[in-house]
Amino acid sequence: MLTERDASFMGAALDLARQGLYSTHPNPRVGALVVxxxxxxxxxxxxxAGEAHAEVIALAEAxxxxxxxxxxxxxxxxxxxxxxxxxxxxxxxAGVARVVVAMQDPNPLVAGQGxxxxxxxxxxxxxxxxxxxxxxxxxxxxxxxxxxxxxxxLKQAISLDGxxxxxxxxxxxxxxxxxxxxxxxxxxxxxxxxxxVGTVLADNPRLAPxxxxxxxxxxxxVVLDTQLRTPADAAxxxxxxxxxxxxxxxxxxxxxxTLQKAGAELLALPLDGVRLDLRALLQLLAGKQINEVLVEAxxxxxxxxxxxxxxxxxxxxxxxxxxxxxxxxxxxxGPFARLAEAPxxxxxxxxxxxxxxxxxxxxxEN
Ligand code: AOF
Ligand code: ZN
Numbered sequence: 608m609l610t611e612r613d614a615s616f617m618g619a620a621l622d623l624a625r626q627g628l629y630s631t632h633p634n635p636r637v638g639a640l641v642v643x644x645x646x647x648x649x650x651x652x653x654x655x656a657g658e659a660h661a662e663v664i665a666l667a668e669a670x671x672x673x674x675x676x677x678x679x680x681x682x683x684x685x686x687x688x689x690x691x692x693x694x695x696x697x698x699x700x701a702g703v704a705r706v707v708v709a710m711q712d713p714n715p716l717v718a719g720q721g722x723x724x725x726x727x728x729x730x731x732x733x734x735x736x737x738x739x740x741x742x743x744x745x746x747x748x749x750x751x752x753x754x755x756x757x758x759x760x761l762k763q764a765i766s767l768d769g770x771x772x773x774x775x776x777x778x779x780x781x782x783x784x785x786x787x788x789x790x791x792x793x794x795x796x797x798x799x800x801x802x803x804v805g806t807v808l809a810d811n812p813r814l815a816p817x818x819x820x821x822x823x824x825x826x827x828x829v830v831l832d833t834q835l836r837t838p839a840d841a842a843x844x845x846x847x848x849x850x851x852x853x854x855x856x857x858x859x860x861x862x863x864x865t866l867q868k869a870g871a872e873l874l875a876l877p878l879d880g881v882r883l884d885l886r887a888l889l890q891l892l893a894g895k896q897i898n899e900v901l902v903e904a905x906x907x908x909x910x911x912x913x914x915x916x917x918x919x920x921x922x923x924x925x926x927x928x929x930x931x932x933x934x935x936x937x938x939x940x941g942p943f944a945r946l947a948e949a950p951x952x953x954x955x956x957x958x959x960x961x962x963x964x965x966x967x968x969x970x971x972e973n
Contacts, residue, residue: 747898
């Protein structure tokens with residue numbers, strides 16, 4: 608039986624899990640709380656793959672007071688011996704009396720076995736408290752485990768008249784400093800940042816998050832570059848984080864070698880028409896443990912992803928300015944003959960960042 612009190616302790620465990628927002632890749636963000644009577648006696652957050660899981664840290668803090676305690680965990684305790692030991696066994700050994708779990712771990716290595724092991728040891732387990740919040744914290748990990756592809760978050764800065772640049776390409780900057788600082792945080796949380804080669808050639812971006820504190824882990828930089836046109840002296844080679852260049856079947860050995868020497872890892876992909884097969888790319892990224900991807904797309908890549916129904920979330924930073932006639936539209940879709948055919952999106956939240964609006968959208972569910 609779950610109570611209000613359970614919900615409130617699980618809320619605290621979720622807050623702990625959020626400490627891993629920028630660093631747990633490729634693992635999920637997980638928090639754990641040990642409660643003895645009315646008192647919190649242990650707190651844990653999983654922070655880094657290869658290091659202790661949340662439960663282990665929380666149990667260590669609780670020590671002997673874990674005996675008879677209730678433990679709140681935002682993801683099913685693991686049952687496998689991975690980089691760290693099975694958390695289900697650690698909970699059993701500590702003698703806890705009850706475990707409240709936000710959601711089952713879809714990782715096939717766990718998938719219900721952690722909960723089964725606790726129950727087999729006579730420990731009651733309540734499942735589902737805070738499930739929506741826990742899911743929201745790990746969209747990429749969950750989608751990779753459940754659907755074999757990463758979570759695609761498309762990010763664009765647009766004008767009030769729906770454009771990303773003037774006709775001559777000028778686009779720096781539409782949004783103000785606060786919105787641009789927010790993008791750095793969006794970069795820092797993901798497993799990979801993705802752009803088309805057009806963006807590399809036009810803006811020569813570094814694509815590494817710039818935050819006040821150095822990160823323990825930097826996202827991979829993925830460039831969609833069918834013909835391998837990325838210059839070997841592109842700025843992204845000099846910034847922190849690995850570079851992956853996704854290219855098509857027909858690229859010269861010389862180009863391949865030059866770019867590998869510059870530090871790139873090359874990902875050969877099949878074509879879908881004249882462009883890279885995006886589904887194949889996402890499958891490959893999932894195989895390389897990429898959870899969330901921030902796509903900093905120009906209109907071409909954005910349109911391709913939208914047409915293929917591959918955008919899971921759209922972050923639109925709207926600058927209240929007008930770019931006028933001849934400006935480059937945010938996407939090229941349609942034309943649609945009837946409004947009923949026009950794709951609609953669901954608003955999932957907004958934030959005013961100084962003079963700009965950050966709008967979070969998800970595809971309309973049918
Ligand atoms: C937990 N508690 O805090 C986390 C869990 O390679 P390892 O040993 O770190 O295992 C990673 C897997 O463990 C990960 O894919 C996910 O299924 C689970 N994460 N489990 O009991 C935690 N982070
Ligand atoms: Zn574990």
